[in-house]
Amino acid sequence: MSMLSVQGLHKSYRGTAEPGEAEGRGSHTSVSVLKDVSFDVEPGELFTLLGPSGCGKSTTLRSIAGLETPDTGEITISDRTVFSGRDRVDLEANRRQLSMVFQSYAIWPHLNVFKNVSFPLEVQRSKNKLSKKQIAEKVEAALDAVDLGGMSGRSATKMSGGQQQRLALARALVTEPELILLDEPLSNLDVKLRESMRLELKRLQQHLGLTSVYVTHDQGEALALSSRIAVMNKGEIIQVGTPREIYQDPNSLFVAQFVGTSNVLNGTVERIEGETAIIGSPEGRVASSSWRDLTVGDPAMLMIRPEDVTVYTVSETPAEANGWKGTVLAGAYIGEAVDYVVDVAGTEMNCRVDPREHGRTGTEAFLHVAPNHVHVLPVSA
Ligand SMILES: Nc1ncnc2c1ncn2[C@@H]1O[C@H](COP(=O)(O)OP(=O)(O)O)[C@@H](O)[C@H]1O
Ligand SMILES: [Mg+2]
Structure with a gap:
């Protein structure tokens, strides 16, 4: 009741x-x-x-x-x-x-x-x-x-x-x-x-x-x-x-x-491998294991929270998906974290990282996101 x-x-x-x-x-x-x-x-x-x-x-x-x-x-x-x-x-x-x-x-x-x-x-x-x-x-x-x-x-x-x-x-x-x-x-x-x-x-x-x-x-x-x-x-x-x-x-x-900060990417589903959907986007291939109701060829809107992006200052082994190279546009130290805006081929990615990081504006940054942190949103909404 x-x-x-x-x-x-x-x-x-x-x-x-x-x-x-x-x-x-x-x-x-x-x-x-x-x-x-x-x-x-x-x-x-x-x-x-x-x-x-x-x-x-x-x-x-x-x-x-x-x-x-x-x-x-x-x-x-x-x-x-x-x-x-x-x-x-x-x-x-x-x-x-x-x-x-x-x-x-x-x-x-x-x-x-x-x-x-x-x-x-x-x-x-x-x-x-x-x-x-x-x-x-x-x-x-x-x-x-x-x-x-x-x-x-x-x-x-x-x-x-x-x-x-x-x-x-x-x-x-x-x-x-x-x-x-x-x-x-x-x-x-x-x-x-x-x-x-x-x-x-x-x-x-x-x-x-x-x-x-x-x-x-x-x-x-x-x-x-x-x-x-x-x-x-x-x-x-x-x-x-x-x-x-x-x-x-x-x-x-x-x-x-409306709730929190998000990065939104748009793409098309290229293939589905078990739990993982591979989506082609202008920013490169993105793998998501957090999706529902998708089939190959569907448009997909992807949402990534800033704190789920890992930022490396040196290149990791290039991954097939979910790895991006960009340039730090701005960094703001806010005490408990550092907020970066990273330019990835013309798209601005918001990243929230450990406050001990010292990425400088203009330097290269390599971003990575785990597939379970790539959320697929309904396109219609
Ligand atoms: N007495 C009223 N007469 C005409 N329009 C009203 C009246 N009260 C509220 N509205 C309109 O209804 C909408 C919702 O208002 P409200 O419930 O106060 O919004 P919120 O609390 O989410 O800010 C607003 O567009 C507001 O202008
Ligand atoms: Mg009110």
Whole structure:
């Protein structure tokens, strides 16, 4: 039984068509921002919607929250249908038993830490019949959970960015929701803090067993935090998988290029020898053992990650495939690695190598990639 099920969500906005994106005629333009969005989230997962700005992440999240009404589709939380286009169910946001954390974490500056966290409970007080003492206990427990124990008397505005972010999280936790929705919650923080908060959020989420849907356009954040990622583009989910699956086995050019850095080569399948497909490309022969559904003569799009390229400064025995000679165009020392751009017969290859390497711009470089690191992408995508 999944904690959250989203099936076949569609959403269009009227009258906001951009040139070339309009559907319909005359003044009745409509822009489709969600096109058949479906996914399931299991209990305890941190499920991320990842995609470029404007691809429909927030619209999806707001539809789950009940802040936006989809045109069609179904949304189920635990076993309760909270939205159904067909059955005309559209439960109010405050009855969906979830909390939302936004980018602008909306700390109330005139309230202290305690009041910021107790607010959702005070709002529900007549309904949930909590005593003052019970509210105080729940607030302290929520503050403890995010490492802000003992700070309830502080002024919220005197806290650091990271503390305010945790305060927003405590406020989301205090009602003990089944589901927490987070929309770019770290993007207002500076880089250093954002990276440490990533790990902190992940630990907290695992420790408390929270089920969350997390929205971000930051692929590094998505890889670091998520149980699973749904990569979105233009209102559609392109691929769903674990961070490893998404990074190592992208199902399309879009995912390969949006998540991480990739080298893409195009060619034609020359022959297949057991596990290995030999592809002829303008850069030379390429052998891949990481392919599906290919036959001789098929066009093939190949994807190689920079860290899977080995760079030699002296020529190895020339291999029949997967060995290229090139010239170092640029090298950037980034501390934990050196990033090279190597020109191979007019194609720029991105290579990430050991930081102890000292390849100089203009020198020769010999590249090699193991066949299992040459991924074949569907050409159509
Ligand atoms: N209220 C609205 N009226 C018209 N268009 C909207 C509205 N809200 C969002 N959109 C459009 O829907 C698309 C998806 O928006 P959004 O879900 O906010 O994207 P994301 O969160 O992925 O950046 C965008 O093109 C945006 O301009
Ligand atoms: Mg958004």
